[in-house]
Amino acid sequence: METSYCPSCKLALEEEPTGNCIRCNYPFHGTEAEKSKHIGEFISQKGIGLDLEAIVKRCQRYLFIVTAIQLVVSFIGIMNNSVSFIFLLLNGFVVCSFFLCALFLKKNPVVFSIIPMAIVIMIFIVDYLFAPELLLSGIKTKLIILALLGYCVYIATKAEGFNKKFSNNDIDL
Structure with missing residues (x-):
């Protein structure tokens, strides 16, 4: 089985994701708007984003x-x-x-x-x-x-x- 990663925090996932990511709470089965919003908030919170x-x-x-x-x-x-x-x-x-x-x-x-x-x-x-x-x-x-x-x-x-x-x-x- 291929290792998959959380699109938000890049955590390696050992099995098929169900629900949310255990590290950053990314909604794997959420709508595109929810996923995008979560990634934006994660980037903002972690200071990853550049102005x-x-x-x-x-x-x-x-x-x-x-x-x-x-x-x-x-x-x-x-x-x-x-x-x-x-x-x-x-x-x-x-x-x-x-x-x-x-x-x-x-x-x-x-x-x-x-x-x-x-x-x-x-x-x-x-x-x-x-x-x-x-x-x-x-x-x-x-x-x-x-x-x-x-x-x-x-x-x-x-x-x-x-x-x-x-x-x-x-x-x-």
């Missing part, structure tokens, strides 16, 4: 911070007359990309978190290829940017996994 909207807002805030950092870098370069037109053009592209990703983050959190991180990593690689001595220049800022973007990718992936595991539908943010 997806709050997570997306936090990641949006981080993307806006990274956008602001990129703008500050551009302005410092302009003030010092140490940047070329190509640098300003590329930095403008990066700033616009980050800003748009932050705006559209609710549509697809994973994709719009990965895009800015990929752009930043490509910038670091190109910087290293053309000016290896600049690799450690501004390392704290680079690490902060990577950490913020990495956190956004991680949390968006975690939230998406939670959404797929505990929901039949995508949660509309």
Whole structure:
């Protein structure tokens, strides 16, 4: 006989379930509405659920911070007359990309978190290829940017996994 599991608490059941789960009181033979309600309450009580909207807002805030950092870098370069037109053009592209990703983050959190991180990593690689001595220049800022973007990718992936595991539908943010 195959081992079956309670859909709510994942308790292994040794025999065909009758009535309710002994751990979480899941109604095995209840209506779909009763089962769904029970799972929702169980998730809420156990703190399993993630507040997806709050997570997306936090990641949006981080993307806006990274956008602001990129703008500050551009302005410092302009003030010092140490940047070329190509640098300003590329930095403008990066700033616009980050800003748009932050705006559209609710549509697809994973994709719009990965895009800015990929752009930043490509910038670091190109910087290293053309000016290896600049690799450690501004390392704290680079690490902060990577950490913020990495956190956004991680949390968006975690939230998406939670959404797929505990929901039949995508949660509309």
